[in-house]
Amino acid sequence: MVESVTADHTVLLMFIIVGAIFVPLTLTASHLLAPSKHDERKLDTYECGSEPIGPPWVQFRVGYYVYALLFVVFDIETVFLYPWAVAFDRMVVFVLAEMIVFIAILAGGLAYAWKEGALRWR
Amino acid sequence: MSALAWFIPEYLLLAGAFFALFAELIVRREGVAAAAGALFASLAALSALAIGVRPAAFGGVLELDQVSVTVRVVLATLSAVYLLWLAGRGMAPERSREAAAFVLLATLGGMLMVAARDLMVLFVSIELATMPAYLLMGYRRDDEHTLEGALKYFLLSMTTSLVMLYGFSFLFGIAGSTSFAAIAEAPGAGLLGAFSAVFVFVGLLAKMSAAPFHYWAPDAYAGASPASVAFVSTVPKLAGAAVMVRLAVILVPGVPALPTVFAVASLASMLLGNLAAFPQSDVRRLMAYSGVAHTGYMLLALSAGSAAGNAAAIYYTIAYAAPSMAIMLLAAEEGTAVDDFAGLAARRPAAAWTSVVLLLSLVGVPPMVGMFGKLVLFTAALDAGRLALVLVAVAMSVVSAGYYFRVLRAAFFVGGRAERVPRVLPAAVAVALLTAATLALGVFTGPLVRWLTAAF
Numbered sequence: 001m002v003e004s005v006t007a008d009h010t011v012l013l014m015f016i017i018v019g020a021i022f023v024p025l026t027l028t029a030s031h032l033l034a035p036s037k038h039d040e041r042k043l044d045t046y047e048c049g050s051e052p053i054g055p056p057w058v059q060f061r062v063g064y065y066v067y068a069l070l071f072v073v074f075d076i077e078t079v080f081l082y083p084w085a086v087a088f089d090r091m092v093v094f095v096l097a098e099m100i101v102f103i104a105i106l107a108g109g110l111a112y113a114w115k116e117g118a119l120r121w122r
Numbered sequence: 123m124s125a126l127a128w129f130i131p132e133y134l135l136l137a138g139a140f141f142a143l144f145a146e147l148i149v150r151r152e153g154v155a156a157a158a159g160a161l162f163a164s165l166a167a168l169s170a171l172a173i174g175v176r177p178a179a180f181g182g183v184l185e186l187d188q189v190s191v192t193v194r195v196v197l198a199t200l201s202a203v204y205l206l207w208l209a210g211r212g213m214a215p216e217r218s219r220e221a222a223a224f225v226l227l228a229t230l231g232g233m234l235m236v237a238a239r240d241l242m243v244l245f246v247s248i249e250l251a252t253m254p255a256y257l258l259m260g261y262r263r264d265d266e267h268t269l270e271g272a273l274k275y276f277l278l279s280m281t282t283s284l285v286m287l288y289g290f291s292f293l294f295g296i297a298g299s300t301s302f303a304a305i306a307e308a309p310g311a312g313l314l315g316a317f318s319a320v321f322v323f324v325g326l327l328a329k330m331s332a333a334p335f336h337y338w339a340p341d342a343y344a345g346a347s348p349a350s351v352a353f354v355s356t357v358p359k360l361a362g363a364a365v366m367v368r369l370a371v372i373l374v375p376g377v378p379a380l381p382t383v384f385a386v387a388s389l390a391s392m393l394l395g396n397l398a399a400f401p402q403s404d405v406r407r408l409m410a411y412s413g414v415a416h417t418g419y420m421l422l423a424l425s426a427g428s429a430a431g432n433a434a435a436i437y438y439t440i441a442y443a444a445p446s447m448a449i450m451l452l453a454a455e456e457g458t459a460v461d462d463f464a465g466l467a468a469r470r471p472a473a474a475w476t477s478v479v480l481l482l483s484l485v486g487v488p489p490m491v492g493m494f495g496k497l498v499l500f501t502a503a504l505d506a507g508r509l510a511l512v513l514v515a516v517a518m519s520v521v522s523a524g525y526y527f528r529v530l531r532a533a534f535f536v537g538g539r540a541e542r543v544p545r546v547l548p549a550a551v552a553v554a555l556l557t558a559a560t561l562a563l564g565v566f567t568g569p570l571v572r573w574l575t576a577a578f
Contacts, residue, residue, distance in 0.1 A: 105140075112143045 066118045077106055125179035131166035132230055138162025139226035146219050153209045155219030159226050160205035167198035182301055183240040188577035189436060193364045194233040196440050197357055201229040203552045204353050207451050210548030213349055216261055224254035225353055232361030241290045241300040251358050252279055258350040259342055271345020278338040286325025292318030306372040319377040330362050333390035336414040343410040348458050351406050352450030355413050356443040363420055363439040367432045370424055384425035385511055391418025396518040399525045403460050405453040408525060416442045422515055423499045426506035433574035434498040441495030445480040448556035452477055455543050463529050465538025474533045476557045481526040483560045486519045494564040498571050
């Protein structure tokens with residue numbers, strides 16, 4: 001057991017060493033070998049040549065938070081639904097009822113958000 | 123009756139919260155949601171009373187002992203009365219239906235808090251009780267002060283939740299289980315046990331706004347609408363007191379220094395709360411500091427470390443909650459500055475005399491319930507040999523008369539505006555019910571305290 005663990009770690013160690021040598025080596029080689037001609041476009045934010053429009057610190061629409069909240073709601077729902085679905089064939093009817101209650105609570109929340117116009121883009 | 127049926131009050135509150143959100147689709151009138159919520163909450167209180175004491179359920183994570191039953195009945199009743207008031211007066215300028223739903227959800231959380239016998243369930247219930255409280259505190263969305271207060275409350279409450287959770291994680295590490303029974307039986311873990319207990323209680327003390335962790339309360343309360351404060355400063359606090367007592371019962375045997383910690387926090391809260399309440403000119407700030415002081419009295423009972431002390435702590439918090447809620451509701455009607463009470467006796471004699479009853483109860487004058495609460499509390503503390511602290515508490519009760527009477531002085535002896543707020547029947551009934559409870563609850567002190575003591 002101990003030997004197999006050390007053998008696995010030897011591979012990891014070799015990988016780290018090779019990585020530590022290889023990456024600086026290739027970067028240095030390309031720096032030395034490649035021709036280097038800078039112009040304004042190349043020194044800009046995006047190397048692909050796209051010109052940036054405006055400063056990066058713009059204000060986002062606060063309206064997005066509703067979507068973020070609704071996303072979290074459904075995210076949590078998925079987290080709960082997955083283990084439930086995996087073990088579905090081994091569970092009693094009570095657990096099905098519990099999940100229906102859980103989904104009904106979420107659906108109620110969504111219905112209220114909908115009714116309040118949270119889903120309308122303004 | 124199966125264990126599922128023992129939690130009908132909780133189902134009623136959950137159903138009520140959802141119903142409240144959509145009730146105004148059926149009847150298009152402001153206040154319908156709160157009225158429906160009041161109905162659901164009172165049904166919950168009645169069913170909780172009917173269900174009574176039950177053994178551990180759902181693998182031992184929830185149990186209804188005497189304390190759980192008493193506190194859940196009181197919580198549901200308080201929120202029913204509060205919603206009745208809300209149905210009459212609303213949360214102007216915002217609509218009240220979401221407030222009604224939040225109140226019901228917070229009450230649901232509080233009821234689960236007192237039934238919980240497992241750290242995980244307890245933590246989730248505490249969050250369920252406090253999340254709606256943040257929203258209620260920030261209910262006036264266009265007011266900067268409200269948002270500032272609510273944000274302060276939210277951030278500090280979250281931080282204290284984390285501190286408490288950190289303590290929980292150590293308790294789990296020591297006991298190897300999250301159930302209260304296993305934690306109570308775990309061998310005293312010495313320094314680590316003390317460490318975890320201190321973290322748990324620092325979190326809880328901060329949530330209960332006990333000194334030296336009280337500093338958020340005055341700012342948060344002063345920003346919020348007084349109607350929100352009426353709920354947030356009473357219902358979650360009562361549930362919190364029950365949880366503190368419960369955790370003290372399981373943790374004190376392993377950490378003998380805990381009663382001393384409670385005694386120190388009690389002394390600090392009583393002194394700081396009562397003295398700092400003096401210069402306040404805003405009723406919300408005044409009641410925030412008075413809340414700190416009353417948490418101090420509650421901690422005094424807890425520091426006794428006896429069954430009688432534990433029962434007294436819960437009884438005292440109940441005795442504090444009813445008048446405190448009613449005073450804040452009156453402030454929501456009259457205005458939040460102490461000066462707004464000026465001339466109250468002339469324009470609303472009934473409300474003025476009501477505030478006399480409520481404030482005298484908070485001071486601890488017989489025959490109001492506050493005096494009986496203090497009586498059982500001081501008796502329990504004296505039996506545990508905390509003479510010096512009891513003397514401080516008595517002195518501070520006298521001092522507290524000073525700032526409570528400032529409100530009364532304004533109401534009776536200072537002339538103020540003559541026009542009165544319009545009469546609203548449900549709101550008047552709600553305040554009258556709380557006042558009646560303040561006057562009459564003292565009669566049941568003996569049986570209630572004996573019944574509570576049986577749980578420990």
